Amino acid sequence: MSVFEHPEFDAHEHVAFYSDPVTGLKAIIAIHNTNLGPxxxxxxxxxxxxxxEALTDVLRLSKGMTYKAAMANLQQGGGKAVIxxxxxxxxxxAFMQAMGRFVESLSGKYITAEDSGITVDDLKAVATQTSHVAGTFAQYNALGEAPTGNPAPSTAYGVFVGLKQTVKHVLGSxxxxxxxxxxxxxxxxxxLAKQLHAxxxxxxxxxxxxxxxxxAQEELGATVVAPEEILTLAVDVIAPCAMGSSINDESLPDIRAKIIAGAxxxxxxxxxxxxVLHQKGIVYAPDYVINVGGIIDIYHQKQNDSSDTAMREHIAKIGDTLCEIYERAEAENTATNLVANRIAEERFAK
Structure with missing residues (x-):
């Protein structure tokens, strides 16, 4: 099957494959849409x-970044890299420097940043080979931590805000x-757990x-359960904060939560x-809406006149956006992800 026939291909502008025999690097970069910016x-x-499996992930993730940027009202497009x-x-x-050369080969069409399995130090190695890197320098932090360039604090704060707003909307508490x-x-x-515990x-x-x-067990009093059980618990909220596709045909019938809201x-x-979730009465916070705090963070780090407070206030608007989605979904009796898709597409389509 070619890239063009792949079920996750969505008119992506550019998909590049890279192999470095010296370091063993094998990576893919997908650029979905650049109507709003690089x-x-x-x-x-x-x-x-x-x-x-890697191609499926990078195609889905890059598309998600386009929608995510549009929902955050940022002048940038969607792309992703997987190793x-x-x-x-x-x-x-040397391995990460090879990745830097791969990014550089796209001449600025794709700007890379941190994600699962990659650290700020890794990005600094990438940055020795290309200037098209975000997250190696930081001035602000959404949770009051020392700024490092890691957008995780902002992502977590955004999910917390969105989860809290969703609980208020659904449970009234x-x-x-x-x-x-x-x-x-x-x-x-x-x-996220730390903020919820507080x-x-x-x-x-x-x-x-x-x-x-x-x-989490020692500091937050959390109950540890087996990975195969976490989605089946009789809880109010499920917060997926690991890899994608956790809500699937196999897991969905066993979900008893009223809300799905995670990173x-x-x-x-x-x-x-x-x-299907809508029909079952489960409210889903569209992932690319609730987890957008990370790219908001990257945007603010580039602004010398921003601040911790300004960044937090921008991220906090995630709650308002989710409320708009929930209200429209209820008025139209349709799924929240479909409503979110329409809003995003209106913003990035030409």
Whole structure:
């Protein structure tokens, strides 16, 4: 199957493949749409089973970035990079420098940033080979941490704001006593858990790696559950904060939560599942709306006249955007993801 016949191909402007025999780098960059500006999106490293799985991910993620930028009213397009490999075993400076040469070969059409499996130090190695990198320098932080360039604090704050607003809309309450199951205790998932805990939420957490789980249990009193159980719990909210497609034909029948609101990209294995959720009475916060805090962060880091407060206020508007989506979805008796898609497409279409 060629790229053009791939089910996730959506009139992408550019898809590039790269292989470096010296370092072993195998990577793909996809540029979806640049009507609003140059494409920007994180670089993800993951041990994909094969190149077909990686291609599916990069096509979906790059499209999501176009919609995400449009919903945040940013003058930029959507792109994404994926590296095939285990980030805990295969990365080194030369490896990331090779990735920098790949980014540079696209002459600024794609600007890379941090994503799963990639650190700020990795990006600094990339930046030795190309200037088309965001996230290596930071001035502001949404959660009051020392600015590092990692957009995770802003992503987590945006998801927190969106989740809180969704709970208010659906349950008519604040977060005290609300049961939230978080799938993934990485940079974003743990920060989200910390904010939810501060407002009295009851937490259940799962991850394939133990480090974040132990910390969540010790510091936040979270209940640790097996990864295969996290989506099936009798909770109020499920917050997917790991890899995509967790809401699929196999998992959906067992979901008992009233709300799905998390940080993961491409949470729905296919768009049609949004309508299934709507029919089941489950309110879904469209992923590219609720997790947009990261690219808002990157935008503000480039503004010398911004501030922690200005960035937080911009991110906080995620709650208002979600309310608009929920109200339109209810008025039209349709799925929230379809409403969000229409709004975004109106903004980036020419």
């Amino acid at each position: 494409s920007l999106g994180g670089c993800r490293m993951w041990p994909y089973l094969n190149s077909s 095939i490999g285990d980030p805990r075993k295969q990365k080194n400076e 604040d977060l005290k006593g609300v049961k939230v199951a978080i799938q993934g205790m990485g940079h974003v998932g743990f920060r 407002e009295g939420a009851e937490l259940y957490v799962a991850d394939i790696f133990p480090e974040g789980l132990a910390r 993961a990209n491409n949470q729905l294995a296919r768009e049609e599942l949004g309508s």
